[in-house]
Amino acid sequence: MILNKKEKEKYKVKLLEKKKEITEKLSETYNVSKEVETGIAQDVVDKAESSYTKEFLLSLSDAERRQLLMIDEALKRIEKCEYGICLMCGQKISKKRLDAVPWTPYCINDQEKAEEETP
Ligand SMILES: [Zn+2]
Numbered sequence: 334m335i336l337n338k339k340e341k342e343k344y345k346v347k348l349l350e351k352k353k354e355i356t357e358k359l360s361e362t363y364n365v366s367k368e369v370e371t372g373i374a375q376d377v378v379d380k381a382e383s384s385y386t387k388e389f390l391l392s393l394s395d396a397e398r399r400q401l402l403m404i405d406e407a408l409k410r411i412e413k414c415e416y417g418i419c420l421m422c423g424q425k426i427s428k429k430r431l432d433a434v435p436w437t438p439y440c441i442n443d444q445e446k447a448e449e450e451t452p
Pocket of ligand 1: 419420421422423424439440441443
């Protein structure tokens with residue numbers, strides 16, 4: 334999907350907000366220091382080498398960890414202009430779906446398939 338600049342910004346903001354929401358909720362729960370919290374908000378994946386961050390990531394539930402990673406992947410796809418394309422079939426993901434689940438890498442049909450395959 335070719336997003337215009339405004340749409341690109343919109344989804345980016347949505348994704349960053351969701352990311353912040355998760356990391357903030359978790360840092361409250363686990364009492365993570367401000368410094369580490371900022372680092373995590375910046376880039377969960379890149380900073381995962383540090384043991385502190387690893388501990389933090391381990392303290393997340395699987396669902397939250399998966400969601401954070403999906404958000405990061407979606408942000409990368411926005412930068413590469415690949416956002417909104419289903420990773421499985423290469424078709425456009427509907428805007429309605431992206432508005433509801435901005436981090437999704439799959440169209441609605443493949444999402445169902447992906448879920449079935451998950452043990
Ligand atoms: Zn698809």
